[in-house]
Amino acid sequence: MFESAEIGHAIDKETYDREVPALREALLEAQYDLQHQKRSAVIVLINGIEGAGKGETVKLLNEWMDPRLIEVRTFDQQTDEELAHPPAWRYWRQLPAKGRMGVFFGNWYSQMLQGRVHGVFKDAVLDQAINGAERLEKMLCDDGAVIFKFWFHLSKKQMKDRLKALKDDPLHSWRISPLDWQQSETYDRFVRFGERAIRRTSRDYAPWHIVEGVDPHYRSLTVGKILLEGLQVALNAPKTKPRSNVPPLPENHDGLSLLDCLDMTLHLEKDDYQEQLITEQARLSGLMRDKRMRRHALITVFEGNDAAGKGGSIRRVAAALDPRQYNIVPIAAPSEDERAQPYLWRFWRHIPARGKFTIFDRSWYGRVLVERVEEFCTQADWMRAYGEINDFEEQLSAAGVIVVKFWLAIDKDTQLERFQEREEIPFKRFKITEEDWRNREKWDLYRNAVCDMVDRTSTEISPWTLVEANDKRWARVKVLRTINDALEAAFKKSDKKRKK
Amino acid sequence: MFESAEIGHAIDKETYDREVPALREALLEAQYDLQHQKRSAVIVLINGIEGAGKGETVKLLNEWMDPRLIEVRTFDQQTDEELAHPPAWRYWRQLPAKGRMGVFFGNWYSQMLQGRVHGVFKDAVLDQAINGAERLEKMLCDDGAVIFKFWFHLSKKQMKDRLKALKDDPLHSWRISPLDWQQSETYDRFVRFGERAIRRTSRDYAPWHIVEGVDPHYRSLTVGKILLEGLQVALNAPKTKPRSNVPPLPENHDGLSLLDCLDMTLHLEKDDYQEQLITEQARLSGLMRDKRMRRHALITVFEGNDAAGKGGSIRRVAAALDPRQYNIVPIAAPSEDERAQPYLWRFWRHIPARGKFTIFDRSWYGRVLVERVEEFCTQADWMRAYGEINDFEEQLSAAGVIVVKFWLAIDKDTQLERFQEREEIPFKRFKITEEDWRNREKWDLYRNAVCDMVDRTSTEISPWTLVEANDKRWARVKVLRTINDALEAAFKKSDKKRKK
Structure with missing residues (x-):
């Protein structure tokens, strides 16, 4: 050579x-x-x-x-x-x-x-x-x-x-x-x-x-x-990329999707909720203070239908913790500096250091959700993104970062109710925009994108958790419990490794 | 209390x-x-x-x-x-x-x-x-x-x-x-x-x-x-700040400005230039490798008339050094992320670590030059900036950062010649824009701004050096020599301190 x-x-x-x-x-x-x-x-x-x-x-x-x-x-x-x-x-x-x-x-x-x-x-x-x-x-x-x-x-x-x-x-x-x-x-x-x-x-x-x-x-x-x-x-090089010859992703031929299989009636009574919420919050608080956390970092990704309750769930998670430990990163349209970089760059910026916890409110999955549906990027771009994202999460995982990903799912009727409620309550009016109504019209496109996303990026090192979120109480407890289980599993695994 | x-x-x-x-x-x-x-x-x-x-x-x-x-x-x-x-x-x-x-x-x-x-x-x-x-x-x-x-x-x-x-x-x-x-x-x-x-x-x-x-x-x-x-x-609070009652800066009543006192005929013959350039470059190279540089960092600021030769001078400085030691930061309009922060933030981002050297091609002085003349900020803003900048440089100096500031001055005829030359030579065409011609029309406004800037921000810890730049050779050698003198003076000073 x-x-x-x-x-x-x-x-x-x-x-x-x-x-x-x-x-x-x-x-x-x-x-x-x-x-x-x-x-x-x-x-x-x-x-x-x-x-x-x-x-x-x-x-x-x-x-x-x-x-x-x-x-x-x-x-x-x-x-x-x-x-x-x-x-x-x-x-x-x-x-x-x-x-x-x-x-x-x-x-x-x-x-x-x-x-x-x-x-x-x-x-x-x-x-x-x-x-x-x-x-x-x-x-x-x-x-x-x-x-x-x-x-x-x-x-x-x-x-x-x-x-x-x-x-x-x-x-x-x-x-x-x-x-x-x-x-x-x-x-x-x-x-x-x-x-x-x-x-x-x-x-x-x-x-x-x-x-x-x-x-x-x-x-x-x-x-x-x-x-x-x-x-x-x-x-x-030509300014516009050549039209890719990537075939479109196949639809489910029987029309049945993963999201249809969720039991949307799952719910918690108020008393059960209070009790379980406090239990899981205490558990999270304890786990985050565990010495073994020093070898890890934690990332949670919140995606979901508009009005599915991402914000409320995030607040229940945050409430369990010392604010010095976590950082919440809301993801909106990229800034000018961010647009001048590969799309994962803006997330790399916020990767937590060891011992820390970053909560992403929306995430890199925007590429295969909103950017796909709204055609902000080409099909080749978002098709490629599945692999790029898996690579990214593998690197995180290899460095001890625990990645927990949630899709908060509600049905179309529940969304309508919540939209209307938001328009009525003054301090919630910021939560609802014209865009939310427009997104709602694309319900089926988003559903397909979500199913493809889960099929392609729910991996052993970083699985997706679908959360039945028609009932907010159920959703919040499930989110907390899932994070806790993931932390415990990671701690156990690294204990085993150290014993070897 | x-x-x-x-x-x-x-x-x-x-x-x-x-x-x-x-x-x-x-x-x-x-x-x-x-x-x-x-x-x-x-x-x-x-x-x-x-x-x-x-x-x-x-x-x-x-x-x-x-x-x-x-x-x-x-x-x-x-x-x-x-x-x-x-x-x-x-x-x-x-x-x-x-x-x-x-x-x-x-x-x-x-x-x-x-x-x-x-x-x-x-x-x-x-x-x-x-x-x-x-x-x-x-x-x-x-x-x-x-x-x-x-x-x-x-x-x-x-x-x-x-x-x-x-x-x-x-x-x-x-x-x-x-x-x-x-x-x-x-x-x-x-x-x-x-x-x-x-x-x-x-x-x-x-x-x-x-x-x-x-x-x-x-x-x-x-x-x-x-x-x-x-x-x-x-x-x-009202969206527009109240019109400040800061009085305008007085003009020089005899019309004589600092810039008029420069001897614009200063020049170097080619042979002298070659010899002095090499000498000063070797000197800079040696000083930057001096052990005492580990206790310092170096910043040079290049401001000057359009076409005064900032780029050429910067390249002669850079040519003396190992590119791992320095970083050149060209300053143009601020990006979106930068606009969401106080104006000094974008410069703090690029402050060199100990042992390193940052060359600013235009700088924080934009506030009192282009932003003042073009009225991108209010008079109160740029009037306040003199003090803010002095504070900023004092902090740098206190931390061992050596700040060397150049104003490269040419006269109006020389600028015209260079503009015309730039328009004729193909690979220089990027250096000349409509904006340059527009700025030229504001020659007197810029001259006043420069004089005020020097009067208010040329300090003991960080003096301005006015460079007679009609002759590029003279300017380049003067720039290098000034940097070298500043480094030597700083080294001597910190030697003295350590002996105490």
């Missing part, structure tokens, strides 16, 4: 000097077009052998292009805030907005290779990380990002010569850290695992580019031309 | 039960109106004696009001990211957006009182912190924020009884940390320094409310009513 990058590529100064001006000009122009279009974020990953010109290349890009539109991100030691969140969180919070370029110097590949080279984990874990990288990049590209992955290469001999030369040069010696030197010993491992990662993550939408690092002229021109070409392709 | 809060205030259950429903309804309505108006952020500061019901009150607010519009923020130990930034950074990044309510449980007052009570610093430093709090609150209120400051009080005897009762109650004992108990010993100090802070920060726009904490009914109703009243006043 690295053969072509050890044969001594070189470009003479004359050629270089002749070609650079036009290249720079074209790169600048592409960069401004990109900013103007605001359709794509550009992500440049810088990896490879120490001394192969990674730093020099990043510096050069900042000289050749407009550095005001470039963000260079380094990921060294994780900060304590980063350590309290799922591993991908640190990358999400540094993603460049559409129209801008992020140069990730140190990135998910460096992190996984460092870990594997130094024996922190074995191949199986490396492969998981590789797979995670692949899915992240796929998702970013589907969202319009342009990803360039550069591996700067040197043969072992070239590296040793290069490190020696740098060490002797007083102007450059600051660059060589003990860790870099150490890498000279572990060159073989680094190259072997690097190849594994490259092999399995080189994809049409985000291929790797292996660049021989010895000759600066060759290296610089190569990188510049690859960037330019990639940018131009992205800039000239 | 606490006398009225030690006399045993109490409200009987019957009265409480009778009054609460209407209060809750009114609070909810106020909250929704607030969200709807999106004019004010609400900040509730919770302070006072341990065991006086702080936690219970925060919990109650979340029960009574819509918790989806409330963010409870706790500030305990500073994270390592927070420690690498100026002290106020942690509060700025948690400010609620307009239309929302932030409950700051643990805040600037707790931080300063903890420090003083435990003897980390003396009165003089406490007074500085108090003064800082006052200025922060004034700025927030001028921006439309509504701040409620609650001090929950108990007499010493009441506190001891209360802590004992909580300790004996198995359901509550988790709340009592060793630190809380310790506070029983330091009650006197806490009350004494608390009084000092309250006395000096109780202002018409953000008064303190001292609430006796013994009786929950009294405490809860009192807080609820204070909140409601304050919210209603804010909601009913």
Whole structure:
């Protein structure tokens, strides 16, 4: 895989000097077009052998292009805030907005290779990380990002010569850290695992580019031309995505849906409710104070028909807790900053740190509910979202985050009653808008979307709970009990793991 | 000051039960109106004696009001990211957006009182912190924020009884940390320094409310009513601010301005330029790698006439450095999320951590330049901004951040030449817009604004450097040299301090 990058590529100064001006000009122009279009974020990953010109290349890009539109991100030691969140969180919070370029110097590949080279984990874990990288990049590209992955290469001999030369040069010696030197010993491992990662993550939408690092002229021109070409392709891509040939989801041929199977007569008498509510609230309060909660975080997702009682349920959950422990995030239309990012970005922002609890009032499932029904996104977008969401929740789960998801279901008559009630009571008038009435007309479309959502995203690691919510008391107790059961199950599971 | 809060205030259950429903309804309505108006952020500061019901009150607010519009923020130990930034950074990044309510449980007052009570610093430093709090609150209120400051009080005897009762109650004992108990010993100090802070920060726009904490009914109703009243006043405030009676800034009566005194013929020959540029770049590179840089951060601000060469100067600075060290932040119109915050918020976001360097391409000075000239803000707003900016920079400077500010000045003829050149060269066409031509027509207004800005914000801790920029070479070298001199001076100063 690295053969072509050890044969001594070189470009003479004359050629270089002749070609650079036009290249720079074209790169600048592409960069401004990109900013103007605001359709794509550009992500440049810088990896490879120490001394192969990674730093020099990043510096050069900042000289050749407009550095005001470039963000260079380094990921060294994780900060304590980063350590309290799922591993991908640190990358999400540094993603460049559409129209801008992020140069990730140190990135998910460096992190996984460092870990594997130094024996922190074995191949199986490396492969998981590789797979995670692949899915992240796929998702970013589907969202319009342009990803360039550069591996700067040197043969072992070239590296040793290069490190020696740098060490002797007083102007450059600051660059060589003990860790870099150490890498000279572990060159073989680094190259072997690097190849594994490259092999399995080189994809049409985000291929790797292996660049021989010895000759600066060759290296610089190569990188510049690859960037330019990639940018131009992205800039000239048709504005509207081609109509996807994804077949529509099949309807249930007998007309029977999951939601029809709920027993909507379930209810609680007032006394039973009071008693059970207090019991479950005390249980939740105890569980959240359990020492084992320090190893976890909790997320609850509330989705449901309009007027199904999401707000009331959320308040009963919150009432059990110390407000310092939880955070309620209401999801409405995305803001400008949020629209300039992949759609999961706005949720990554609110992922709780270990020990904390975030309540999402509506959530990332908007993509396959309102955005699908109202056609705010294409069918390809929302069809893809099922997988992206499962990935997302798997990452949360792997980091110890417990995800509990509710669909609060009411029937059409109950909704009508509640709408009318809301219009009559003054301090509830904010809860009802024209839009609610319009959504109501699309009842069947929403029902189909909900059933598809549950079928495709109710997983072992994060199942959906359908809540019969015609009776508010029943719904509130069921919500609390489900959260408590999930916490207990997670605690038990992690106890078992620790015993092993 | 606490006398009225030690006399045993109490409200009987019957009265409480009778009054609460209407209060809750009114609070909810106020909250929704607030969200709807999106004019004010609400900040509730919770302070006072341990065991006086702080936690219970925060919990109650979340029960009574819509918790989806409330963010409870706790500030305990500073994270390592927070420690690498100026002290106020942690509060700025948690400010609620307009239309929302932030409950700051643990805040600037707790931080300063903890420090003083435990003897980390003396009165003089406490007074500085108090003064800082006052200025922060004034700025927030001028921006439309509504701040409620609650001090929950108990007499010493009441506190001891209360802590004992909580300790004996198995359901509550988790709340009592060793630190809380310790506070029983330091009650006197806490009350004494608390009084000092309250006395000096109780202002018409953000008064303190001292609430006796013994009786929950009294405490809860009192807080609820204070909140409601304050919210209603804010909601009913006139939409447009009253025309300020601030007199306009005087013009120079002889027509001579600071900018007229620059020698615009200053220039460098090509050879001198090459040599000096390389020298200064090497110097900058060395200074940024100096160990003493770890105790500092660097900010440079670039303002200037359109086409004065800000971009070119920034690139010459960046070219000297490892791109991992710096971050360039171009400032254009604020985004939606940024508009929902005080105007300095978007700059606080980009304040560099220790050891890092942020280059602002245009800056917070937009307030007193373009926003003043184009009348995007009121005269009162931009007049106030001079002081707010000086405060801001003082905070940066106190935290070791070196702030270097440039005004790149060209004359009117030079600007015309450059505009015409930009229109002719294809890859420069992005640099010139209709707006640039319109701004040019306001040359004199901008000149006055610049002179006022320099007169009012060129301070010892952060002076302005006027750069004669008709000759780009001269300007670039002067910019680099000024940054280098500032770094050296700061290093020397902090060496001296450490020797003491």
